[in-house]
Amino acid sequence: xxxxxxxxxxxxxxxxxxxxxxxxxxxWERDLLAKDEMALDSEGVDIxxxxxxxxxxxxxxxxxxxxxGGCGCN
Amino acid sequence: MQSSExxxxxxxxxxxxxxxxxxxxxxxxxxVDSGDSELAKELTQVAYLECKRIENKYSRYQHNxxxxxxxxSNNQAVTIDAETAKLLTFADTCYQISDGLFDITSGVLRKxxxxxxxxxxxxxxxxxxxxxxIGWQQVSFTANSITLPTGFxxxxxxxxxxxxxxxxxxxxxxxxxxxxxxxxxxxxxQVTQARKNHPYWQVGIEDPSNLSKGLAxxxxxxxxxxxSGDANRYLLKDGLRYGHVLNPKTGYPIQQAxxxxxxxxxxxxxxxxxxxxxxxxxxDAELFLQQQDCKHWCFW
Amino acid sequence: MQLKQTKNVSATLAAASxxxxxxxxxxxxxxxxxxxxxxxxxxxxxxxxxxxxxxxNANKDFGDEHYFNGxxxxxxxxxxxxxxxxxxxxxQTFTRPxxxxxxxxxxxxxxxxxxxHDTRVQASGQWxxxxxxxxxxxxxxxxxKEYDYLSIVGNGxxxxxxxxxxxxxxxxxxxxxxxIDPVGGRPVDLSSMVVxxxxxxxxxxxxxxxDATRLQGSEQKDTVDLLLGVxxxxxxxxxxQFNYSLSMSDGYHNDPYKVLSVVDQQGLTQDVVYESRxxxxxxxxxxxxTKYALDQGVVDFSYRFATDDWDIDSHTIDSRxxxxxxxxxxxxxxxxxxxxxxxxxxxxxxxxxxxxPEHASAxxxxxxxTAITLGLKYGMQLENGNELAxxxxxxxxxxxxxxxxxxxxxxxxxxxxxxxxxxxxxSYSF
Numbered sequence: 001x002x003x004x005x006x007x008x009x010x011x012x013x014x015x016x017x018x019x020x021x022x023x024x025x026x027x028w029e030r031d032l033l034a035k036d037e038m039a040l041d042s043e044g045v046d047i048x049x050x051x052x053x054x055x056x057x058x059x060x061x062x063x064x065x066x067x068x069g070g071c072g073c074n
Numbered sequence: 075m076q077s078s079e080x081x082x083x084x085x086x087x088x089x090x091x092x093x094x095x096x097x098x099x100x101x102x103x104x105x106v107d108s109g110d111s112e113l114a115k116e117l118t119q120v121a122y123l124e125c126k127r128i129e130n131k132y133s134r135y136q137h138n139x140x141x142x143x144x145x146x147s148n149n150q151a152v153t154i155d156a157e158t159a160k161l162l163t164f165a166d167t168c169y170q171i172s173d174g175l176f177d178i179t180s181g182v183l184r185k186x187x188x189x190x191x192x193x194x195x196x197x198x199x200x201x202x203x204x205x206x207x208i209g210w211q212q213v214s215f216t217a218n219s220i221t222l223p224t225g226f227x228x229x230x231x232x233x234x235x236x237x238x239x240x241x242x243x244x245x246x247x248x249x250x251x252x253x254x255x256x257x258x259x260x261x262x263x264q265v266t267q268a269r270k271n272h273p274y275w276q277v278g279i280e281d282p283s284n285l286s287k288g289l290a291x292x293x294x295x296x297x298x299x300x301x302s303g304d305a306n307r308y309l310l311k312d313g314l315r316y317g318h319v320l321n322p323k324t325g326y327p328i329q330q331a332x333x334x335x336x337x338x339x340x341x342x343x344x345x346x347x348x349x350x351x352x353x354x355x356x357x358d359a360e361l362f363l364q365q366q367d368c369k370h371w372c373f374w
Numbered sequence: 375m376q377l378k379q380t381k382n383v384s385a386t387l388a389a390a391s392x393x394x395x396x397x398x399x400x401x402x403x404x405x406x407x408x409x410x411x412x413x414x415x416x417x418x419x420x421x422x423x424x425x426x427x428x429x430x431n432a433n434k435d436f437g438d439e440h441y442f443n444g445x446x447x448x449x450x451x452x453x454x455x456x457x458x459x460x461x462x463x464x465x466q467t468f469t470r471p472x473x474x475x476x477x478x479x480x481x482x483x484x485x486x487x488x489x490x491h492d493t494r495v496q497a498s499g500q501w502x503x504x505x506x507x508x509x510x511x512x513x514x515x516x517x518x519k520e521y522d523y524l525s526i527v528g529n530g531x532x533x534x535x536x537x538x539x540x541x542x543x544x545x546x547x548x549x550x551x552x553x554i555d556p557v558g559g560r561p562v563d564l565s566s567m568v569v570x571x572x573x574x575x576x577x578x579x580x581x582x583x584x585d586a587t588r589l590q591g592s593e594q595k596d597t598v599d600l601l602l603g604v605x606x607x608x609x610x611x612x613x614x615q616f617n618y619s620l621s622m623s624d625g626y627h628n629d630p631y632k633v634l635s636v637v638d639q640q641g642l643t644q645d646v647v648y649e650s651r652x653x654x655x656x657x658x659x660x661x662x663x664t665k666y667a668l669d670q671g672v673v674d675f676s677y678r679f680a681t682d683d684w685d686i687d688s689h690t691i692d693s694r695x696x697x698x699x700x701x702x703x704x705x706x707x708x709x710x711x712x713x714x715x716x717x718x719x720x721x722x723x724x725x726x727x728x729x730x731p732e733h734a735s736a737x738x739x740x741x742x743x744t745a746i747t748l749g750l751k752y753g754m755q756l757e758n759g760n761e762l763a764x765x766x767x768x769x770x771x772x773x774x775x776x777x778x779x780x781x782x783x784x785x786x787x788x789x790x791x792x793x794x795x796x797x798x799x800x801s802y803s804f
Contacts, residue, residue: 023607034276035667037672044411048445049799058745163394341392
């Protein structure tokens with residue numbers, strides 16, 4: 001029950017955001033967003049290494065990107 | 075030179091500094107890829123002065139400049155300097171490669187074509203009455219002088235702003251040889267060199283078919299970018315849209331041309347000319363640009 | 375009215391522009407050089423697993439938003455890992471996975487399988503390019519090989535930009551084929567570990583008994599992942615990403631080296647059996663990430679909720695705060711909190727006298743636990759423009775008893791030892 005509620009709330013939050021036309025910036029306002037460190041995958045190599053560690057030490061993987069396969073450490 | 079004497083504003087942003095002023099009937103921006111406010115101020119001052127120098131020399135709206143003197147010369151030779159001779163040579167090249175479609179004497183047509191969004195199309199006799207006063211081939215010029223037939227007028231409108239952008243960029247490059255500077259005069263842009271900590275500058279170009287929110291993002295690392303065409307300059311009659319790009323041979327607007335064309339090229343003035351030449355191709359604009367193998371965006 | 379010699383227009387114009395402006399002709403090229411990111415990481419648990427991993431990552435921008443990414447990862451793992459058997463008040467003897475020898479574990483010690491060592495090589499390539507004005511496609515392949523394991527993954531995704539690129543919708547699919555061929559063969563699910571305590575007449579008799587618990591040949595696992603995402607620019611400083619992912623795997627999920635102790639009412643081990651996991655698993659996860667640009671840095675925060683049909687739910691909070699010390703250097707603290715509950719078939723041990731369940735595993739990674747990571751990174755741009763960064767992190771995993779009563783002497787043993795590890799990394803980008 002609790003799990004379902006969380007899923008539904010998250011889906012609603014996503015839909016509300018996607019539906020809201022006021023969000024976003026004009027192209028000339030992208031100065032900050034265009035910085036390398038603002039890219040969602042700016043820590044790509046670190047995240048790849050961390051994912052490997054946590055994949056082999058914990059029961060959950062993925063979420064940020066694909067979870068499947070990769071090594072025999074789990 | 076104190077900046078307080080010049081109508082400039084300097085704004086420090088997170089990763090660059092923006093200097094602003096107004097000239098050539100456009101908002102002008104100088105983006106400096108540095109945190110040095112003093113340098114940015116200096117660059118904006120230089121930009122302003124260079125821009126005003128060119129505007130004052132070639133604007134056809136002023137009555138005490140070289141352009142006025144040439145346009146009022148009544149078939150008499152007028153002495154010109156090296157810069158003007160180079161601009162005329164450039165305009166001549168454009169005339170040649172466009173088979174006469176790009177003609178800096180075609181400005182006289184604006185006496186009857188007022189592109190104000192209305193339906194006031196000039197009459198056929200009004201237009202044909204002006205055609206004898208158009209024709210670059212009737213203008214003679216040398217390195218030192220120009221002779222314009224009576225009733226003719228020169229108009230650097232098609233190249234002036236782009237030329238100013240390039241001149242300003244060149245001046246900025248000389249003053250700050252290691253800093254990336256973006257010169258933007260109302261959408262005509264030149265970047266002096268690549269930025270240090272970012273792969274590119276990001277600028278929006280207007281999509282005339284969708285003015286309220288229609289800006290396409292363009293990433294520009296270095297080089298020039300210019301747009302030809304203007305959503306607000308047209309006439310509309312009986313459902314027919316008359317764009318503001320005129321064919322100097324017929325005196326009528328080019329049919330089926332895109333509303334605007336944006337082109338990227340090493341220099342702003344190259345971009346501007348390619349964009350204008352594309353518009354002059356009418357419905358073949360896109361094909362023409364593809365043949366030129368340049369990065370471009372057409373809005374129809 | 376066509377232009378004369380259309381194709382020469384551009385070149386003529388370029389020459390004319392140069393004459394006008396007094397500049398030299400330059401070729402337009404918006405593609406960039408190769409960019410390389412390299413890193414070496416050390417992960418060390420106290421008295422347990424040590425991992426050294428090297429990464430060589432290459433990116434190339436071919437212009438017009440056509441990108442290639444290639445990555446090579448090599449890692450070496452050594453040390454011991456908890457086998458799943460419980461600590462006892464007396465010495466215990468176990469057979470190694472190969473069946474070739476036995477090892478002993480002292481009283482009160484958590485049984486570890488100390489033959490754990492492997493080298494893994496992973497190579498991948500990914501291509502991304504736009505399709506039309508508002509779409510991007512991406513496709514990639516990855517292969518990973520270690521001594522007893524092979525994994526091949528293919529993925530494809532489509533992104534759509536909306537609302538002046540303020541909103542991006544993504545959909546992706548990935549298929550992974552994994553194949554495992556364990557040392558000494560695969561143990562039969564829940565079969566008893568054969569230990570040579572001198573009860574066999576000959577080594578042949580032992581081998582026969584051992585072989586009876588083993589299956590030869592490789593086993594496979596197929597995994598299909600689906601990912602749906604929305605990335606939204608909120609304002610000039612903030613952007614967010616939401617992902618929903620579904621992962622379905624079918625095939626061999628066991629860890630062939632993990633066992634369970636079967637204890638009597640006094641808590642004494644009577645038998646050791648190999649684990650058995652279901653052959654299917656379906657996972658769902660919701661992931662939310664937000665990044666916020668400050669004048670002096672960036673805040674990165676993410677939360678992930680995952681749930682699966684093994685009844686494992688987990689919550690992960692990951693946060694990084696980059697603070698720019700100067701134009702060319704920064705520090706970045708990192709904190710991560712992870713919590714999971716136990717799998718439905720998780721048992722720290724089995725009880726003698728009760729029927730064997732269909733599935734059982736004592737693998738601590740499927741048990742209830744919390745984990746915390748604390749880290750600090752320092753990065754600096756060198757005079758040549760390349761970037762050097764150092765990262766040091768501390769990872770602690772604390773398993774919890776999910777309500778299993780420990781009978782007899784087992785009550786005195788620590789069945790949930792915590793795991794402490796240090797992560798050190800040096801990165802260099804050029």
